[in-house]
Each structure stands twice: as structure tokens, then as C-alpha cells.
Amino acid sequence: MAERKIKIATTSLAGCFGCHMSFLDIDEKLVLLNDRIEFNRSPFTDIKQCSPSDIGLIEGGVCNADNVRVLREFRASCAILIAVGACAITGGVPAMRNYFDLRECLEEVYLNGTGVTNPQIPSDMELPLLLDKVYPVQEVVKIDYFLPGCPPSADAFLQMLVPLLDGQKPRLATDQLHYD
Amino acid sequence: MTYESNKAIDANSITIDGETVPFDAGQTIMDAALAAKIHIPHLCHYPGLTPAGNCRLCMVEMNGESVAACVTQAQSGQQVSSNTPELNAARLAITQMLFVEGNHICPSCEKSGNCRLQAMGYYLGMLEEHFHQFNPRREIDASHSTVLLDRDRCILCDLCVRASRDIDKKNVFAIAGRGIHARLVVNTASGKLGDSNIEENDLAAKICPVGAILIRERSFDSPVGERIYDRRSISDTALTEHVPEKEVDRG
Numbered sequence: 067m068a069e070r071k072i073k074i075a076t077t078s079l080a081g082c083f084g085c086h087m088s089f090l091d092i093d094e095k096l097v098l099l100n101d102r103i104e105f106n107r108s109p110f111t112d113i114k115q116c117s118p119s120d121i122g123l124i125e126g127g128v129c130n131a132d133n134v135r136v137l138r139e140f141r142a143s144c145a146i147l148i149a150v151g152a153c154a155i156t157g158g159v160p161a162m163r164n165y166f167d168l169r170e171c172l173e174e175v176y177l178n179g180t181g182v183t184n185p186q187i188p189s190d191m192e193l194p195l196l197l198d199k200v201y202p203v204q205e206v207v208k209i210d211y212f213l214p215g216c217p218p219s220a221d222a223f224l225q226m227l228v229p230l231l232d233g234q235k236p237r238l239a240t241d242q243l244h245y246d
Numbered sequence: 247m248t249y250e251s252n253k254a255i256d257a258n259s260i261t262i263d264g265e266t267v268p269f270d271a272g273q274t275i276m277d278a279a280l281a282a283k284i285h286i287p288h289l290c291h292y293p294g295l296t297p298a299g300n301c302r303l304c305m306v307e308m309n310g311e312s313v314a315a316c317v318t319q320a321q322s323g324q325q326v327s328s329n330t331p332e333l334n335a336a337r338l339a340i341t342q343m344l345f346v347e348g349n350h351i352c353p354s355c356e357k358s359g360n361c362r363l364q365a366m367g368y369y370l371g372m373l374e375e376h377f378h379q380f381n382p383r384r385e386i387d388a389s390h391s392t393v394l395l396d397r398d399r400c401i402l403c404d405l406c407v408r409a410s411r412d413i414d415k416k417n418v419f420a421i422a423g424r425g426i427h428a429r430l431v432v433n434t435a436s437g438k439l440g441d442s443n444i445e446e447n448d449l450a451a452k453i454c455p456v457g458a459i460l461i462r463e464r465s466f467d468s469p470v471g472e473r474i475y476d477r478r479s480i481s482d483t484a485l486t487e488h489v490p491e492k493e494v495d496r497g
Binding site for chain 1: 345349367373379382479
């Protein structure tokens with residue numbers, strides 16, 4: 067009987083999808099991985115709800131109420147949750163707004179910014195409420211492993227995932243540890 | 247004590263992690279370690295400048311007592327432990343605190359790859375910052391034509407203060423305030439770097455371990471990925487650093 071495939075879910079919160087792009091950079095090894103994994107909720111599958119999964123990869127920090135909801139859904143659904151990339155782990159570039167009040171940011175962008183016409187701060191039921199700051203994911207849920215980098219290299223993704231598929235504890239090689 | 251305790255210790259030697267290390271009178275534990283090519287992690291120390299004991303990364307166990315290696319005189323009979331799991335865990339926590347106290351966004355920082363704080367994180371295996379971020383709001387000083395001061399990244403190591411005062415003889419910088427209110431200030435009436443006599447070739451303009459003091463238009467001379475700590479560990483580079491002799495002579 068074929069071995070059960072490991073279910074992996076992925077999402078990008080306040081991120082740029084660069085980490086997802088880097089994950090896909092493992093190129094032909096993705097074919098090898100494909101024999102052992104299947105994607106659950108992910109931008110790769112367009113599945114919208116996260117059902118029970120073995121591994122969850124979180125890209126991006128937590129900047130709004132919807133990020134909190136998705137992150138909690140992942141924590142509840144995934145046996146192992148991995149924070150991927152600088153934004154998930156530290157807030158990253160989106161967290162540069164943390165040095166200002168949220169209102170200052172909104173006014174600068176939507177009221178006083180260069181070239182703004184019909185100035186108004188967006189307010190719609192469809193728009194998730196912004197948090198006061200952008201938070202690292204580990205400040206919201208428990209994270210099992212961290213994969214730093216902006217983005218982490220394709221090799222770093224493999225160093226994290228392959229041992230986990232084999233039931234081992236992953237350890238990032240020193241030369242793969244980068245914050246940029 | 248399971249090592250070295252039975253060995254006769256020379257009049258002018260100490261042991262560091264069990265290794266016998268000679269020293270000259272007046273040398274600190276850090277001086278002796280560096281001369282013996284032993285790396286004791288440090289950020290605020292730079293050979294050739296008076297040590298300050300600010301960053302506390304060089305804390306070692308010396309005969310059962312915690313001391314900063316950069317400001318503790320070497321004395322015969324000292325048995326020093328440095329590279330231990332306990333001390334490296336403490337150093338990791340210190341490094342994490344240095345990260346969260348400032349605004350260190352490595353992906354957007356010109357110094358990334360050449361930054362000694364970042365390199366210390368790599369050396370200690372820092373995967374995340376652990377503590378809550380302070381998100382301080384600090385003033386950027388872009389008033390000087392060739393030297394930029396971005397206080398967001400300042401770790402108050404005091405290297406620029408000492409370099410400017412003792413080597414450049416210009417006394418451009420100072421640390422004002424205490425504790426959490428400590429901050430890097432510029433010694434001009436306006437408080438602006440543009441009104442100081444700092445020049446881009448001054449040691450104070452070049453010695454910043456992080457991206458707080460930058461020479462303008464030079465930040466991308468080498469591309470990200472091909473910078474110092476993209477290739478080498480701070481445990482190697484720290485053994486080769488010294489204020490250039492001509493700078494010392496000038497001072």
C-alpha cells in the first residue's frame with residue numbers, strides 16, 4: 067500500500083508571496099517531494115479552508131483581523147506550524163509602520179499622500195480591520211519551527227521539510243541562516 | 247572543575263576553556279584571548295579603542311564569577327570559561343534584546359550582510375527575536391552630505407563615541423540619557439550631524455557595527471549575498487580587527 071502523503075498547508079499573511087516563490091524554486095526536487103506530499107489549503111491549490119494537515123507554512127506577519135483568524139485556523143489544523151521568512155518571524159518590512167500610529171499611516175496614504183483624489187480613509191465591511199501594529203506570528207500562536215530569510219532559499223526549505231517528512235527534527239545549516 | 251586544575255599555571259598565563267593562554271601585564275582577558283586567536287563574542291569592543299564593557303556579550307565565567315572579558319584585567323591563575331552552552335544562551339538573549347530594543351529590519355537595511363549584530367545572530371543561531379519588539383520612534387539625521395545617522399539601528403555600543411573622541415580627536419558623538427532613555431546624540435549646538443566636522447574617512451564614520459552610521463552612496467558597493475558575513479563568520483573576522491596603525495598614530 068502506498069505510504070500516506072504528508073499534507074502541507076501554506077498561506078501568506080502580511081507577506082509578499084516571495085517565500086512561496088522561493089519554495090517553488092526547489093524546482094525539480096518539487097517533483098520528488100510530490101510523491102510524498104500533497105497540498106491542502108494553499109495559494110497553490112486555491113483551497114479556502116484548512117482541514118487537518120501535518121505541516122503548515124506561514125509566510126508574512128500579522129497586520130489585520132483576518133490574518134489573526136487565518137493564523138488561528140492554521141494552528142488549530144496543523145500538527146506542525148512553521149514560521150517562514152522575515153515577515154512572519156519579525157514582522158519584516160510591513161512592520162516598518164510600527165514606528166507610527168496607525169492613524170498617521172492611514173492619513174498619510176489616503177488623505178495627505180501625493181496624488182490622492184477624493185481623499186477618504188477606506189471603511190467597508192469587506193475590509194479586514196487593521197491591527198495597531200504588525201506582529202510576528204509567534205506573538206499570536208505557538209510556532210514549532212522558524213525558517214528565517216527574505217526569502218529563505220530553496221535549499222533552506224528542503225532542509226526544513228525533508229527531515230520532517232522523515233519524522234526527524236530539522237536543523238538549519240549555519241550557511242542557510244540569513245535574515246535578509 | 248574538571249580541567250586544567252592540576253596543571254601548573256605559568257606566572258603570566260590564564261586558561262580559557264581549558265587552554266593555557268599567555269598574557270602581558272596590563273592586558274585584559276579579551277586582549278589575551280584575541281592574541282591567542284580565541285574568539286570571545288563581542289560587539290562593543292574593537293582592539294585599538296579603550297574598552298567600555300557596554301554590550302555584555304563578552305561575559306565569561308572567571309573563577310566562578312561573571313565578568314566582562316573586555317574590561318577585566320588578566321591575572322595569573324584565572325580559569326575562564328567562555329564557549330559554554332550557558333554563556334552562549336545568555337549571549338543569545340542579549341542579542342535578541344539588542345534586536346527588539348531598536349528597529350532592525352534586516353531586509354530593508356543597507357548594512358545587511360556587513361552588520362555585526364546580524365552576524366552575532368547568525369553565530370549564536372538566533373532564529374527569532376523571542377522578546378516583544380519595542381518599536382521605538384527615533385530621529386534620523388540626514389543633515390550631513392556624506393554621513394547618514396539612522397538611530398533606529400543604534401545599539402549604543404559607543405564605538406563611534408570613542409573613535410571620534412580618541413582617534414579622530416573630534417568628539418562628534420556622545421551617549422545622552424540613562425537606561426531606556428539612553429540615545430546617541432551629536433555634539434553640535436543644533437544636534438545635527440551636518441553642523442559637525444565629521445568626514446567620511448573618519449574612523450567614527452566607519453566603525454559602526456550596525457547600520458546606524460552609514461557612508462552615503464556606498465551602501466551597495468557590494469551586492470547582498472556577497473558581503474562579509476555572507477561569506478565568513480564573525481568568529482573569524484573578529485580575530486583580525488584592529489584600529490589601523492595610521493589611525494592610532496594620527497590619534
